[in-house]
Amino acid sequence: MSNVSIRNLCIRYDENEIIKSLDLDVIESEFLVLLGPSGCGKSTLLHSIAGLIEVSDGTIAIGGQDMTWVDPSERNIGMVFQSYALYPTMSVERNMSFGLRIKGTPAAEVERRVQRAAEILHLQPLLKRKPSQLSGGQRQRVAIGRALVREAGVLLFDEPLSNLDAKLRTDLRRELKLLHKNLRSTMIYVTHDQVEAMTLATRIVVMRDGVIQQIGTPGDVYERPDNLFVAGFLGAPGMNFLSGSLASEGPSIAFASARMNIDVSAYAFRETPATGQPVVLGIRPEHIRIEKQGNPNGVISLIEPMGNHHVLWIDCNGTPLSAVVHDALELKADDPVRFTIDSTKVSLFGQAGERRL
Amino acid sequence: MSATAVHAHRRQRRHLTPARIGIYFFLLSAAAFFLMPLYIMLVTSVKTMDEIQLGNIFALPADFTIEPWETAWSSACTGVECNGIRGGFFNSVAIAIPSTIFPILLGAMNGYALSFWKPRGANLLFALLMMGAFIPVQVMMFPLVRIMATLGLFGSLPGIVLIHIVFSMPVMTLLFRNYYASIPQELFNAARIDGGGFFRIFIQLMLPMSTPIIIVAAIMQVTGVWNDYILGLVFAGRENLPMTVQLNNVINTTTGVRLYNVNMAATILTSLVPLTIYFVSGRWFVRGIAAGAVKG
Numbered sequence: 001m002s003n004v005s006i007r008n009l010c011i012r013y014d015e016n017e018i019i020k021s022l023d024l025d026v027i028e029s030e031f032l033v034l035l036g037p038s039g040c041g042k043s044t045l046l047h048s049i050a051g052l053i054e055v056s057d058g059t060i061a062i063g064g065q066d067m068t069w070v071d072p073s074e075r076n077i078g079m080v081f082q083s084y085a086l087y088p089t090m091s092v093e094r095n096m097s098f099g100l101r102i103k104g105t106p107a108a109e110v111e112r113r114v115q116r117a118a119e120i121l122h123l124q125p126l127l128k129r130k131p132s133q134l135s136g137g138q139r140q141r142v143a144i145g146r147a148l149v150r151e152a153g154v155l156l157f158d159e160p161l162s163n164l165d166a167k168l169r170t171d172l173r174r175e176l177k178l179l180h181k182n183l184r185s186t187m188i189y190v191t192h193d194q195v196e197a198m199t200l201a202t203r204i205v206v207m208r209d210g211v212i213q214q215i216g217t218p219g220d221v222y223e224r225p226d227n228l229f230v231a232g233f234l235g236a237p238g239m240n241f242l243s244g245s246l247a248s249e250g251p252s253i254a255f256a257s258a259r260m261n262i263d264v265s266a267y268a269f270r271e272t273p274a275t276g277q278p279v280v281l282g283i284r285p286e287h288i289r290i291e292k293q294g295n296p297n298g299v300i301s302l303i304e305p306m307g308n309h310h311v312l313w314i315d316c317n318g319t320p321l322s323a324v325v326h327d328a329l330e331l332k333a334d335d336p337v338r339f340t341i342d343s344t345k346v347s348l349f350g351q352a353g354e355r356r357l
Numbered sequence: 358m359s360a361t362a363v364h365a366h367r368r369q370r371r372h373l374t375p376a377r378i379g380i381y382f383f384l385l386s387a388a389a390f391f392l393m394p395l396y397i398m399l400v401t402s403v404k405t406m407d408e409i410q411l412g413n414i415f416a417l418p419a420d421f422t423i424e425p426w427e428t429a430w431s432s433a434c435t436g437v438e439c440n441g442i443r444g445g446f447f448n449s450v451a452i453a454i455p456s457t458i459f460p461i462l463l464g465a466m467n468g469y470a471l472s473f474w475k476p477r478g479a480n481l482l483f484a485l486l487m488m489g490a491f492i493p494v495q496v497m498m499f500p501l502v503r504i505m506a507t508l509g510l511f512g513s514l515p516g517i518v519l520i521h522i523v524f525s526m527p528v529m530t531l532l533f534r535n536y537y538a539s540i541p542q543e544l545f546n547a548a549r550i551d552g553g554g555f556f557r558i559f560i561q562l563m564l565p566m567s568t569p570i571i572i573v574a575a576i577m578q579v580t581g582v583w584n585d586y587i588l589g590l591v592f593a594g595r596e597n598l599p600m601t602v603q604l605n606n607v608i609n610t611t612t613g614v615r616l617y618n619v620n621m622a623a624t625i626l627t628s629l630v631p632l633t634i635y636f637v638s639g640r641w642f643v644r645g646i647a648a649g650a651v652k653g
């Protein structure tokens with residue numbers, strides 16, 4: 001179990017800056033998820049931690065030791081790849097022990113570690129098989145086992161579930177979480193799948209264009225996004241956005257727009273806001289409440305049934321809003337509807353840098 | 358029931374149409390065009406000289422004899438000596454074996470380094486190597502003779518093997534580079550993290566995965582080296598002349614009557630190795646040509 005400390009990391013290919021002066025601290029025993037759209041530099045960051053990509057500037061320390069220029073095999077890491085990357089000519093057992101055998105670990109110790117990993121991952125019956133005789137889920141478990149036998153300080157995962165089908169992905173996701181719970185090793189996990197990020201992470205790092213947008217617990221990142229990008233990236237259906245401006249009426253502050261006014265006095269502003277400034281209000285679909293009574297202020301344009309909930313698309317004077325409803329629904333498309341916004345759950349973003357107010 | 362109906366239906370559709378007859382006619386005449394010389398060679402090689410002199414080259418042998426084959430193998434004259442072409446056969450084997458093993462190993466290592474380690478300027482290096490493949494051999498012949506003479510390898514077995522290694526490098530490298538390009542980089546990265554170095558990853562991971570392309574490379578290299586004439590003639594030296602050169606000597610050495618039957622037998626004997634390889638490995642050979650042709 002080690003921490004990872006990255007300072008001022010820059011990675012350039014020719015003229016392209018993939019990672020721009022990035023600082024990141026990975027705490028011991030945490031499950032850190034790097035999340036972002038493709039091309040945001042999350043995989044590059046992970047590969048640079050593994051030592052598979054040369055950095056242009058900055059330092060990477062693992063377990064307190066500067067590892068910036070150390071060979072991948074000496075960094076005290078294990079890594080799991082998206083395509084499993086199992087050695088096709090070797091049996092499961094030899095796949096897992098390859099690294100140890102290179103290091104010259106005594107045979108008894110190799111045996112013990114392979115058996116332990118096989119036990120954790122339920123691979124004992126498969127030890128003699130070749131990778132081609134395994135299913136996708138089994139292959140990825142072997143790959144995880146190969147990382148485990150190294151008993152490394154940090155485990156790196158590069159989109160390990162992306163090649164699996166939906167059902168297997170869910171199963172293996174749970175297994176991974178359980179694995180982290182039992183082993184308490186430091187794990188760094190790259191994904192573009194927000195569900196994986198939310199379910200697995202102790203902390204999520206949201207990245208865009210090689211720059212960290214926000215670091216926080218899944219709850220933090222979801223409920224208090226730091227900027228418009230994070231707000232829009234997380235959640236399905238995505239956060240609803242309304243543009244307007246702030247207006248003060250005596251002691252209370254309100255969000256005012258052509259469509260509606262919302263009292264945001266209870267909002268935890270980071271600093272005293274300037275009234276009159278243009279802002280964007282974000283509200284998650286589950287925080288839009290459908291009221292049984294009152295004057296309709298929108299029309300339902302579409303209903304998407306999801307089994308355990310429904311997604312309502314409401315046309316509010318030309319602005320489409322999505323709402324998540326869990327109760328049995330008496331509404332149907334084209335019905336007028338009355339909805340209210342839970343003003344304690346909104347996010348407000350200023351115009352400068354689209355940052356949270 | 359319905360299955361048989363479908364079957365019958367299919368069979369009907371395959372019935373000979375005029376177009377199909379045309380195709381078969383074309384294919385058969387093309388095959389005959391190429392098989393006729395082989396037929397004449399085979400037939401002539403088992404006739405006596407008396408029969409050959411009658412001039413019916415298409416006729417089947419009236420007086421079957423394998424004597425020309427024996428003569429060609431062990432007592433035909435190649436210049437002053439009259440030991441047949443068997444010496445050439447064993448020379449060719451001695452040249453072909455190392456000239457297959459070393460180019461495959463080196464080509465595989467080149468392809469591996471270019472595909473996975475990607476040293477600075479790898480593409481330029483590869484382009485230069487490929488350019489080498491397009492320079493005619495004749496241009497390099499004299500400088501190479503001088504170089505080999507300076508190295509003291511001119512006219513020796515190691516000399517001709519070295520020449521074959523050099524000339525095979527572009528194709529072998531291309532073959533393996535393309536093959537390794539289809540192997541995911543992640544596999545290599547995994548081995549790096551497991552602590553594999555340049556040679557360990559190559560020997561323990563990449564080579565065992567390369568069986569198909571090694572077979573292809575071996576086929577190309579054995580046939581190529583076996584069929585070589587000019588390099589063997591120039592660089593091998595009198596003691597190591599390959600079978601092709603010996604064959605030429607047999608055919609050009611005439612004392613009195615030209616022994617067509619012996620010449621035919623010697624020619625077939627010489628082409629036996631590549632022919633066997635083509636027949637046994639047709640599928641692999643086609644794959645090799647395809648692997649060399651597509652992807653740059």
